Structures are given as C-alpha cells and as structure tokens.
Amino acid sequence: MNAPFHASRAGSLRDPFQAFVTDEETAEMLRPIAVEHGWSPEKVNKGGLRNAVQTLSVAASPSILFVDLSESGDPLNDINALAEVCEPGTVVIAAGQVNDVRLYRDLVASGIQDYLLKPFSPDQLRDAFANAQMTISGPRLVENGNEKPNVMAAIIGVRGGVGASTIATSLAWLMGDKAGRSTALLDLDVHFGTGALALDLEPGRGLTDAIENPSRIDGLFIERAMVRANDKLCVLSAEAPINQSMLTDGSAFYQLQEEIRHAFEGTVIDLPRSMMVHYPHLLNDAHVVIVVSEFTLAGTRDAIRILSWLKANAPQARVIVVANRVQAAVQEVSRKDFEHSIERKVDVCLPFDAKTAAQAAKLGQPLAKVTKSAKLSQPLNQLLTLTVEHGAAESDDKAKPTAGGSLLGKLGSFKSLVGKKPKEASAAA
Ligand SMILES: Nc1ncnc2c1ncn2[C@@H]1O[C@H](COP(=O)(O)OP(=O)(O)OP(=O)(O)O)[C@@H](O)[C@H]1O
Numbered sequence: 001m002n003a004p005f006h007a008s009r010a011g012s013l014r015d016p017f018q019a020f021v022t023d024e025e026t027a028e029m030l031r032p033i034a035v036e037h038g039w040s041p042e043k044v045n046k047g048g049l050r051n052a053v054q055t056l057s058v059a060a061s062p063s064i065l066f067v068d069l070s071e072s073g074d075p076l077n078d079i080n081a082l083a084e085v086c087e088p089g090t091v092v093i094a095a096g097q098v099n100d101v102r103l104y105r106d107l108v109a110s111g112i113q114d115y116l117l118k119p120f121s122p123d124q125l126r127d128a129f130a131n132a133q134m135t136i137s138g139p140r141l142v143e144n145g146n147e148k149p150n151v152m153a154a155i156i157g158v159r160g161g162v163g164a165s166t167i168a169t170s171l172a173w174l175m176g177d178k179a180g181r182s183t184a185l186l187d188l189d190v191h192f193g194t195g196a197l198a199l200d201l202e203p204g205r206g207l208t209d210a211i212e213n214p215s216r217i218d219g220l221f222i223e224r225a226m227v228r229a230n231d232k233l234c235v236l237s238a239e240a241p242i243n244q245s246m247l248t249d250g251s252a253f254y255q256l257q258e259e260i261r262h263a264f265e266g267t268v269i270d271l272p273r274s275m276m277v278h279y280p281h282l283l284n285d286a287h288v289v290i291v292v293s294e295f296t297l298a299g300t301r302d303a304i305r306i307l308s309w310l311k312a313n314a315p316q317a318r319v320i321v322v323a324n325r326v327q328a329a330v331q332e333v334s335r336k337d338f339e340h341s342i343e344r345k346v347d348v349c350l351p352f353d354a355k356t357a358a359q360a361a362k363l364g365q366p367l368a369k370v371t372k373s374a375k376l377s378q379p380l381n382q383l384l385t386l387t388v389e390h391g392a393a394e395s396d397d398k399a400k401p402t403a404g405g406s407l408l409g410k411l412g413s414f415k416s417l418v419g420k421k422p423k424e425a426s427a428a429a
C-alpha cells in the first residue's frame with residue numbers, strides 16, 4: 001500500500017493542505033497552525049477518516065493530508081480505503097487515540113508519514129508538518145553534499161548560428177566535469193533548442209510543461225523534469241511544437257531560474273536574442289553574461305547593440321565577449337576593428353574547426369569533450385575559469401558596470417567601421 005501515497009511526489013495544482021478531524025478541539029488547534037503555514041483554515045473539515053475518503057473520492061487530493069482516525073474501528077483497513085482514493089504524492093499525517101506500536105508500524109508501512117497520538121501538542125503538529133513539507137520538496141540536489149553558491153551564466157549569440165548553443169553546452173559540461181559543480185543547462189530556445197540534441201538526449205516534456213503550468217514549478221518539479229546527462233550535468237530543453245507560440249508572461253522562466261539556482265551550483269542559460277528582448281528580467285540575476293559573436297559586420301553591429309543593452313538591463317552581470325568560428329585568413333572584420341567598435345577586448349577567441357564541430361554533433365557530445373586540440377580546449381577552459389571566477393566575485397560585488405562609452409558613441413564607432421568596405425576593414429588589422 002506504499003505506492004498510492006509515495007508513487008510520485010508531484011505537488012501540482014492540488015491544494016497544499018486539507019484536514020479531516022473528529023473533534024472541535026483538534027480543529028481549533030489545527031486552524032492557527034494552518035494559517036502559520038499559509039494554508040486556509042477552512043481546509044480543516046469535520047468528519048475524520050470517513051469524510052476524507054468520501055471527499056477525496058470525488059476531489060483532488062491535497063499535498064498534505066491530516067486525517068483523524070479516532071472514530072475508525074479498524075484504522076489500518078480504513079487507511080487502505082483512503083489510499084484507494086488518494087492521488088499519488090499526498091503526504092498523509094494521521095492522528096488517533098490508539099497507543100499501539102504495531103498499529104503505528106503498520107500505518108507507516110502502508111504509506112502514512114506520521115501518526116500523532118492524541119492528545120498531541122501544537123509543536124508536535126508543527127514538527128509533523130515540517131517533516132511533511134521536507135518530504136514534498138524532496139532532497140534538493142544542493143543539499144546532497146553540494147554547497148557552492150550558484151553561478152548563473154547566460155549565453156547570448158549576437159546573431160543566429162554564431163555558435164552560442166555549442167558554447168553553452170560545452171561550458172555547462174566543463175562546469176560539471178572540470179569545475180566539479182552540479183550544473184543545469186537551461187535551453188530557452190524552446191522551439192528549436194539543441195541543448196538535449198547536442199548531448200544525445202531526449203528533451204522530454206519538462207520545459208513545455210513548465211511553460212504551460214508555471215504553478216507546478218518547484219524543487220521537486222525540477223528534479224523530475226531535468227534530464228540527466230551525467231553525474232554533474234542536467235538539461236532542461238524542449239522541442240515545442242512549432243504551431244504553438246509559447247509566448248507567455250515569462251513567469252515560468254523566472255521560476256525555473258529560481259528553482260535551478262537553489263538546486264544546482266551552476267546554471268548555464270542558452271538565451272536566444274528574442275527571449276532576451278521579450279523577457280529582459282531573465283538577466284536580472286545572471287552573474288555572468290557571455291556574448292558570442294563572429295568577426296562579421298553584422299556581428300559587430302549587434303554585439304555593440306547587445307553590449308549596450310546589457311549595460312542598461314543587466315548592470316550587475318559581468319560580461320564576457322567570445323569570438324567564435326574565427327578564421328584568421330577569412331574574416332570580414334579584423335579582431336582589432338571588432339574590439340575598437342565594441343570598445344572593449346574580446347575575452348575568449350575560439351577558432352573555426354568544422355571537423356571537431358561535426359564530430360561533436362555526430363557523437364552527441366560537447367565540443368569541449370570531443371576536441372583533442374588545445375586550440376579549442378584552451379579557450380573553452382579559459383571561458384570556464386572566467387565564468388566561475390566572475391560568478392563567484394559577482395556575489396560579493398553587486399554593482400560594477402562594464403567598460404564605458406555611450407550607445408551613441410558605440411554606434412558612432414560602428415559607423416566608422418561599416419563606412420569601410422569589408423576588405424578595408426580586415427586589411428586594417
Ligand atoms: N568553433 C566552431 N567551429 C566550427 N563550427 C562551429 C564552431 N562553433 C559552432 N560551430 C557550428 O556552428 C553551427 C551553429 O552552432 P550553434 O547551433 O551552436 O549556433 P547558435 O548560435 O546557437 O545558433 P542559433 O542561432 O540557431 O541558436 C553548428 O553547426 C556548430 O556545430
């Protein structure tokens with residue numbers, strides 16, 4: 001009989017709490033304690049176990065159910081009847097007058113979380129609720145021996161196809177494997193994301209479920225919805241149907257960020273530009289924003305625009321600029337001109353390496369794992385170091401704007417660059 005109460009611990013749209021008591025005294029003790037927990041005192045019903053079985057046979061079960069067995073002639077049998085009507089995931093606390101350790105054991109064996117012998121004190125009741133809540137929220141990943149504060153890094157490609165997702169996957173993998181942090185890769189390209197695909201995983205329905213039902217998101221939801229890539233890396237990604245817009249108020253994304261922050265030591269968010277535009281607050285808590293570009297004119301223009309946007313919208317975040325797919329021999333814009341235009345240095349430069357990129361895709365493994373070449377692994381490791389260092393520093397140092405220059409100034413320098421023909425621009429290197 002364990003299964004009906006323990007098969008799942010989903011705490012979705014159900015009431016957080018309901019009680020069925022047999023006497024007014026117990027009801028009076030329960031009501032204020034319910035209020036302390038933010039639950040409605042009206043959820044304390046009369047009628048004991050019998051009423052609980054009747055009510056729950058036609059209504060959704062609460063997350064925590066308090067049931068009084070005092071009027072039950074055969075508590076064990078009646079509890080089994082309750083299990084028949086109770087949805088999986090409900091944590092049941094029973095109370096009764098029978099002081100019999102065998103009954104207690106049998107009740108616990110049948111899936112009851114706790115049995116309170118009447119009369120019990122308010123503090124005993126509070127303890128029972130606290131234990132029930134711990135059961136519901138489940139063991140957080142962070143509490144499984146992981147104690148480093150979360151580092152949250154968002155990765156934005158200034159243009160499509162610059163390799164932002166490739167870098168996000170590699171960074172998340174390195175954060176787990178090399179930095180030893182339990183890491184979540186949150187792929188917010190909900191229709192076309194490659195976070196799961198790149199790791200040879202099925203994305204599952206976790207992210208789409210979260211977007212459709214933000215109220216379901218809690219620590220437990222995260223635990224169930226995230227797809228595990230290895231001991232240290234979990235992924236939340238989607239292939240949402242392309243006839244479904246998925247444009248919402250964004251609350252699901254904020255809640256996901258929040259829960260992931262509590263459950264993991266690293267968050268890597270693959271953040272498409274469009275999501276950044278729709279949900280600017282997604283960057284409010286990011287410690288690090290990694291801006292990925294290529295050395296192209298369009299990349300330069302949009303790097304300027306996005307860096308400027310970040311100053312206004314995510315001033316707390318440390319910005320790391322990554323140039324990817326860099327081919328020294330063929331580039332529209334030289335590194336020097338790019339840096340001049342964006343008014344800051346490129347922090348990390350990744351060469352174009354089609355062979356390794358293709359191999360990583362075929363193997364369903366991160367570029368950082370597949371590469372044998374220091375030309376790729378060295379800058380990727382450098383990106384990891386910068387991210388973790390900046391992330392850790394950021395928690396001590398909240399307000400630190402990035403390198404100066406007004407938007408107009410930046411546009412001015414972009415204009416001075418685009419005034420040149422591409423050849424001239426690269427020749428100026
Ligand atoms: N350093 C690199 N050298 C060669 N190819 C690369 C490199 N980095 C990424 N790629 C390849 O570039 C392509 C685009 O990469 P990716 O999907 O990561 O880009 P993106 O910026 O996330 O694109 P989108 O705008 O679609 O989200 C992929 O085929 C990837 O394998």
Ligand SMILES: [Mg+2]
Pocket residue numbers: 164165166189194270
């Ligand atoms: Mg992408």
